[in-house]
Amino acid sequence: MVLQRYINLSSVVNFGVIILASWESFAVTFQFALANGGSSSMLYGSILAGFGVCAIGFSLAELASIPTVGAQYRWSANFAPFAPRFWGLVQGWLTVAAWCFTCGGPPSILANLITSLAIFNNESYVPQRWHTCLIMIATMLVPLIFNLWFRKVLDAIEITGGILHIILFVVFVIVLIVFGPRSSPEFVFETLISDVSGWNNEGVSWGLGLLTITFSLTGFDSVLHMSDEVKKVHTRVPRSIILACTVNSLMLFVFVIVLLFYMGPLDAIADAPLPLIYVLYGATGSKSATNTLVALVAVVIFCALFNIFASVSRLIWCFAKDKGLPFSHTFAYVHPTLKLPLNALILVGCIVTALSLIFLASTTAFNALISLQAFALHISYFLPVLFILIRRLRGPPPLYGPFKLGAWGIPLNVFGLCYLTYVVLWMPFPQLLPVNKDNMNYSGPIFAVVIIGALADWCINGRKRFAMPVRRYSRDVEDW
Template sequence: METERELSDKSPKNSQVLERYINLSSTVNFSYILLCSWEAFAVTFQFALYNGGPSSMVYGCILVMFGATAVAASLSELASIDPTVGAQYRWSANLSPWAPKFFGLLQGWITIFAWIINCAGPPSIISNIISALATFNYPSYEPKSWHIMLMMWPLIIIPFVMNLWFRQILNTFETIGGVLHFVFFLVSMITLLVLGKGSTNEFVWNNLVSDQSGWNSPGVSWGLGLLTVSFSVLGFDAVLHMSDEVKKVETRVPRSIMIACITNAVMLFAFVLTLLYRLGDLEQVMSSPLPLIPVFYQATGSKAATNFFVVMPALILFVVQFNALASVSRLVWAFARDKGLPFSNFFAYVHPKFKLPINALGLVAVISFLISILYVISTTAFNAIISLQAMGLCVSYVPPIVFILVRKLRGDRPAYGPFKMGRYGVAVNIIAIVYLIFIIIWLPFPQFLPVTGSNFNYAGPLLGVVILGAIADWFISGRKRFQVPVVRKML
């Protein structure tokens, strides 16, 4: 059954509707690329070297494979029931047995903040990769914070322009990105296996590092090292926010989420094992601002080859930025359409020529641009803002999974879509919730001791500010303004 909102959207008088043009391969590749698990790990694994080390990387990968798959399956089932751009906030509003409208608005603010901040992540990572390569090739070069900021700007502007003017090449763009994601993975793996300097089984499987970050606690160090791995398999809900533009959405979006999660988790595990077995001199790797550089330089002995292998993840991250802007702009548009945002009519506007939520896209790009300026003002403030993305995303997954689990246990679950877990659903939902709570517990911990203003983990306090802001919005005007169309088959 279609909702009144959905029927209204199909009216020719309603211009606030998006065109369905994304095919199956692009739907799968969208999530497959956006997770970019092995690339994300490759350029951030220095944090795991200091906390947990190889033990946290290897066994953490195994835990993440099962935990993330349970979360992905839970979201896929929800996506098949109600494939909607709003995803988490709409599911919470329609499924919550307690104050559904409140939880929908709260969920919306958390999800939007996490994803908008996420859009500032790839440009900063790519810029730091470029800076590290510049230092590697020209040792006299001294990177400055304003260099990073200036490099971030085109990495925001170019994907914005591509989203605006080249929307119809998305299918081709995603296919090329998916091929490169896999080909670069194979080339990197084969190169390290053939040329890399070997490590022992003892180093890979039984080496728990707990004395490098100041924590001096094996349990805490292992848990903190796990975050680097878990962060690499996070964000599979991005394709959900493209739901209004996907053909046969009830089957293709769940399939995309599952394929992306499982394939990326497997690729990540294979890359972690290969990396650890061919890590080379550990001291050189740990002393580098970008450990991937000494890993490939020790393996190949060539600066040109090292540049190539380090640039490969950066290219995929650039495609990720294109996808992230597309996904988050649709999320902002949907939340505005449901009156979740101030100035909702403005941000819910769909341009008749571009057939895009152009104002929402502009908002995401402008905020990303402003966040990049923080890098010059204070790298601590910049890192504080960026730290919110992982925690916000993990928290955003919990309520809808809890609510669907409660519905199942009470016996009033909604009618399933084509993707359903059947008798395994309750167990999978429980595993997903336990896994997310376990990850969330570690996310506010600082990576290093003693804690200072520059290394303090601001994720917890910032999330608290977002939640308090959402609650304030509820009491000021949100409870009257916010509207969520009810999906009848969820009743």
């Protein structure tokens, strides 16, 4: 059974833009860059990351003009210069694992927002692990239920989230500029912090600080996995990716500059669980205004969670349909009435619940799993761009859809690959020294486990089970 095409132009554009929510993501995580790199890493890192993400996004948008829900793994399978089924299966495991761990990101951010606001309004409150666990599960249930039974309402949620994404950005910029204490240009453009985290090396600190920026711009491929439900998919999905990358990169750059100029003294926010709260409070002097603005940021991130659930469930469904997963028949099931991959969606809900329970047992283990998301997603972008570049250089030229990079194809592919290589090199580094079991960065070892698992699956029966994806191109004028 095929999925129903119901997503219109405004919804698919908002889908891609909201799921990144880059300036909001940075606003609630920039504390990690305060110890490594500081303002230099934030400002110049936002420029580098903006161009890098656009290069990768444009490269994938070209591929997306011949759309497929499987996206990265099907492209790798079709464009790999050798062993296409092997690369397809390994890429599939990598992309599915990355997005499954990504599902735990927004609930954990929302839990941090809620508990931080509780501390801000009641200093005697001490959050417990089980509080965070329950908040994560609660914030997961609403998107899960809406994806199951109120799917048509998602269009309205995406439009609302997109409007709020823009309006809230303007409000934050105005509030900070009008009411915030102004920092010196030297602090914004010339300050490089390298003596707080323990690394004591400017190059390493700058690279580690860059990761906060790159995290905020990761995930633009989510709309690709909704391809079977988008009307006029061959043109609308590439446009959504391009707008998601360019709009979010530009908004993030502007927000970073404004934040650095008007964030106030670092001593007042450096040790806060969520510095954004105290930046806003320092600017407005009003707890009510601060609570309202932070709550609205939470609403945008909450809207993104609706989209993540939809996207990841479709990715799992497609990979299962190609027999890339164990129990593929179960997860490839499409409910005849709901017209959605029911079992795959329930699996996503179970994964978020499991991650929440892991947090209850060990915050270190939970953070280790969540830290894998950006690492694995960046690598999942690398292989299809590399393979399409090799195809360009060797020939014959690949079959393109309506969107083509033309002469810009090779330069964008090369720059994007160089950017990914540079960013991925820093991702396994621990943020703090000396390293102990609590601050160790476990993303590298966990990523190795995912790769070993994929190779083991290939050796055991994956090479026999995995059905080579065959692309089917529709020449129907309405589709194009």
